[in-house]
Amino acid sequence: MEGIIKKSSQLLFCFIVTITINLFATANLFAADYLEVVDKNISFQWKINGSNLDVILKAKTAGWVGVGFEPSMAMKDAHFIIGFIQNNKATIEDHFGTGINQHQAITALGGKDSISNKSGKLEKGETTLNFTIPLKASDKYHKNLDTGKDVVVLLAYSDKTSLLRKHPFYASYSINLKSGAKKLLKHSK
Ligand code: HEM
Numbered sequence: 678m679e680g681i682i683k684k685s686s687q688l689l690f691c692f693i694v695t696i697t698i699n700l701f702a703t704a705n706l707f708a709a710d711y712l713e714v715v716d717k718n719i720s721f722q723w724k725i726n727g728s729n730l731d732v733i734l735k736a737k738t739a740g741w742v743g744v745g746f747e748p749s750m751a752m753k754d755a756h757f758i759i760g761f762i763q764n765n766k767a768t769i770e771d772h773f774g775t776g777i778n779q780h781q782a783i784t785a786l787g788g789k790d791s792i793s794n795k796s797g798k799l800e801k802g803e804t805t806l807n808f809t810i811p812l813k814a815s816d817k818y819h820k821n822l823d824t825g826k827d828v829v830v831l832l833a834y835s836d837k838t839s840l841l842r843k844h845p846f847y848a849s850y851s852i853n854l855k856s857g858a859k860k861l862l863k864h865s866k
Contacts, residue, residue, distance in 0.1 A: 712857035716848045716864075719832050725824055725854060728813060731794070732758070734806045736834035740842075742804050743772075745831035747820040748849075751777035755831060756820045758792060760806045761838040767797030769808050770840070773818040778843075788818040804834075824855040829862065 711722040718737035736742040743759035752774040760769035771790040772780040794809040812822045830852050833844035849862040
């Protein structure tokens with residue numbers, strides 16, 4: 678009888694160890710799935726998911742956080758995704774760079790919001806936005822993101838939630854979305 682109990686507890690121990698190892702492996706795999714650029718207090722993580730790009734955008738702020746793709750100059754002609762958390766609710770908008778330092782909601786310009794899977798949280802002073810965008814442009818306000826080539830990615834955040842307020846921080850990078858290779862192009866002081 679004693680032998681059976683001993684054997685059973687050994688089996689139970691092995692089972693718990695196996696489950697724990699598997700859980701850690703799955704968590705690591707999940708984290709390793711995403712490529713990332715981290716710059717000071719902001720991080721842009723992405724994963725190519727078929728014809729879409731899954732994004733996790735984080736910044737140490739309770740204000741807005743944004744990412745932009747493929748400007749022609751400064752902020753002009755870029756496709757922006759910009760959002761913030763207020764009262765535990767994520768607002769994430771699709772914008773277009775209408776000038777070198779201006780942008781407007783794509784829906785206000787007559788285009789269609791292309792962002793899906795919108796969610797987010799504000800925890801310990803850090804805002805996290807999760808969303809998905811198509812890699813193929815659906816209209817003139819969106820960009821074809823060629824995953825094999827370098828694309829220009831803009832990052833910025835503000836300490837205010839108002840989208841009329843400028844960013845104390847910005848950076849622009851040239852990124853190969855497939856390999857994760859990146860080069861810093863420009864940085865705010
Ligand atoms: C998704 C959000 C945004 C991103 C990723 C972004 C990114 C950038 C970048 C990279 C630059 C430097 C461009 C260059 O000189 O090459 C810039 C400049 C500028 N942005 Fe934005 N921006 C965003 C939102 C905003 C908002 C909401 C405002 C104001 C309402 C704004 C106002 C400006 C202004 C005035 C400049 C030029 C002045 C300066 O260099 O400080 N931006 N932005």
